Amino acid sequence: MFYRESGDFKTTYTEDSQTFPIKFDRIRYYAVLAVAFGVIPFFINDYWANAVFVPFLIYAIAAIGLNILVGYCGQVSLGTGGFMAVGAYAVYKLMTSFPEVSIVIHVLLAGGITACVGLLFGLPSLRIKGFYLAVATLAAQFFLVWLFNKVPWFYNYSASGQISAPERDIFGIILTGPNTSASAKYLFCALMLLALAWLARNLTRGAMGRRWMAIRDMDIAAEIIGVNPLGAKLSAFAVSSFFIGVSGALFFAVYLGAAEVGESFGIQKSFLVLFMVIIGGLGSIFGSLAGAAFLVLLPVFLKNVLVGMLGWPTDLAAHLELMIVGALIIIFLIAEPHGIAQLWRHTKEKLRLWPFPH
């Protein structure tokens, strides 16, 4: 009843093209921000941070990154895990080589380095499409994991082959290392996600986003109306890899603390982020967040219900979880290929008319 556009007149093109054109949406958006930054940080504990919020925020960044590439530009990638590893190892090398520089700059630089690597592995996309490109990015995934395992320089010649994040702070607040408080981890990741989601929205609403979507929808027509396919595809690879690199850096430095490349950034990670994008909704920033939330929360939820409440053995619950996730992916692909974001859009369209649909 409050969710409608009537009476809300737009008199400028700026107002007409804003992200949340309906007033109720804008209020809701600010309410979510207020809760995220004004309430949660004061009540969060280690369990909630480590099991729910921090992985959600970090995977959301990765999902937005992959969505730019797959959902907006239409280039399939299975190399997400590998690119996250590039971000993680870049931030590790930067943290240990330049301890005096702020961790924020390191994380952003790690994103930049990943963008360069992504650009390199994006080059085949100019020649090959679809499944063949997916296989080419799969090669990137395996090559990068192999590289970080094989070359000891990347893990500073540590005996275990692992990398572990040293303690770093900003303005006296510890952000990485074992002594980080739950709220510091949460706030750091939440601010990163907010900033990056805003950047992604800006890129996809304007000329760059239209270039990407034109390439996605019909690459020949896009070229004929004046889109340089080289520029559009490579910029999508670079921006996407930047996001994924930042998420990989945060995943290692803030969330895990210590990582081994094959275990933390293997092919499963690529598929996990791809499923987030598919379930959440291709070509939608909100969908990336929804998909990440869904796939992070589902295991936690199932574990709490099956093990905590019903008292099932843990291994049985873990297997059931795999089956449920697999079934859900198939159901989504058949019933709603555009994911949660599309369900959300339909709900909003219905709400606009509710309670007088005629």
Add this chain to the structure above:
Amino acid sequence: MNMQNPEGYTTADGRQIGGVLMEMKNITLRFGGVNAITGITFDIREGEIRAIIGPNGAGKSSMLNVISGFYVPQEGEVWFRGAKRPPMKPYQVANQGIARTFQNIALFEGMSVLDNIMTGRLTQMKTGLLAQAIWWGRAQAEEIAHREKVEKVIDFLEIQHIRKTPVGRLPYGLKKRVELARALAAEPKLLLLDEPMAGMNVEEKEDMSRFILDVNDEFGTTIALIEHDMGVVMDLSDRVVVMDYGKKIGDGTPDEVRNNQAVIDAYLGVSHD
């Protein structure tokens, strides 16, 4: 009417046609052993509506693809605005001010009508990746400036009511109009229309003809079009090129072409006894 005059000529309805905008010199295009186009020469003058007609498989669409840079001819030269054009990628041709529509609608189905037409402005949108990521300032100002131009095109083609509709939901006739809008949004010097009236009913054809004439009249856009509906072609165009089996068999005003024996033979057939 003196069509060899380099300064231009005056049409039957009194419009002044300018000098040569685009000239195709002796174009030959081969696919393997098949000659799609053989040694064709013709010109398109500023401000005129130029039709390319011919039976199926005559090489009309190939000709349009040569103009828009999609095919590179094996022989011959393309001259545009007084300069020989080197082999170019299609997006470079678009940047030179040549826009086109397609025989089979080639809209971006995942985007709204407004976004589709905004893609027509992409050749003029120059802000870099960083400025766009920040959005406030340059990118937003540019977006609004181009939005204003696009809204003019939307008004012109009378599609205000479907501005925010996803293109996939539109009926065929409107899709064709949106495609024309996208090409017009680029403010092209030369507009190529590949069968703009294919598959339309009489009213839709009349609407489309009116829009084509209006575009030519109001913006002075030079138009080259391919069309099968002879009535439409003869009414709209100032000069007509007729192709058959990749060769040019006629060139001139609609009246001249209509009375050309080779053209009549190509369309009606000729007895071989």
